[in-house]
Amino acid sequence: MKTDHNKSIESLKELIDSKNLIPNVSVDCTIFGFHDNILKVLLLKYHDLNLYSLPGGFVFIDEDLRAAAERVLYERTHLKGLFLEQFHTFGRVNRTENNVHKTLINNKGLDVPMDHWILQRFITVGYCSLIDFSLADTFPDAFNESCAWFEVNKLPEMAFDHDRIIAEGLNHLRKNIDTQIAASNLLPEKFTMKDLQCLYETILGEKLRRNNFQRKILSTNSLERMEKLYDGSANKAPYLYRFIKN
Missing domain, CATH: 1.10.10.10 (Winged helix-like DNA-binding domain superfamily/Winged helix DNA-binding domain)
Structure with missing residues (x-):
């Protein structure tokens, strides 16, 4: 049986070698849940790193942005038909300076040219999702050793600018709470x-x-x-x- 370490290396190689992804564009999902009167957000922990991130991913050449976000959402919760709304685009020049992919590649001993798209600047599109906490199971993948809920005001150390994305997602939720969408999806x-x-x-x-x-x-x-x-x-x-x- 393959170890998680080997699976992680193989998945990373497939990602690096893929010709079917749009370079320098990604989607990140702030998946909010409400439990015991606490608002929580779903986060992933990277293998071998004490860093957490939002569920996110790259976009296939033949895939709409929203479809990419829906795919990411399903991969983490196995739920379909959830509320999902684009709320902000994050494009600061330095947002990926602490490039987790570079660290993962170095830790796995892989040889990747410095001009490879995975090591370059990324613009990400933020999507907000609201789910009934009681309905959701969570699923990590080959890159992540855990997938867990955290209080929005007690976040662990975050990769990239994902703490800012969460803050913007929460601000979007506050602005739109009276539309009934927030409550009807969280309760x-x-x-x-x-x-x-x-x-x-x-x-x-x-x-x-x-x-x-x-x-x-x-x-x-x-x-x-x-x-x-x-x-x-x-x-x-x-x-x-x-x-x-x-």
Whole structure:
């Protein structure tokens, strides 16, 4: 049976030798999940490096950008039909100065010309995805030894400029939270008003007045009230809600 080390070397060789990829362009996905009132982001850890990155990848010559992002998303979660939105293009000259690919190539003892596209500057297109944490499994690949969720405000050491990409993704989420897209993709199908308020407070980073929040949300006419949630406690049972599908 091949070791993970050998698989990693073979996958890296295939990537370097590939003629079917667009040089200097990539996609990176900020995959957000909400769990125990904590907003989390899915990160990968590189083999033999104490660095983490967003799930990302290169774009095939005959592949749309969005299709590339959808492929990356599926490879990490095995979920299809998820919310996915392009939110920013990252093209600072120095964004790939700490080139992880160069370090990996050196660690594997591979001989790659310095003018090879994989060692050059990259422009990446950021995509934001929101998933119900309870539905997602995670899957590493030959380059990564783990694939795990981290709190957005407690990130490990990141490769490239991926900490900036996460910050921009979170800013995009905050700006668009009132579109119902955020909540409807991060929460289970049925939820209480308290669950929804906790999600808003976590994303926005601020406390909201319960009555004002409930009045504002109900005025949007985007929720359907369901049965009450009876959990056996002495407290008054809250109603469950779900978003009305357009």
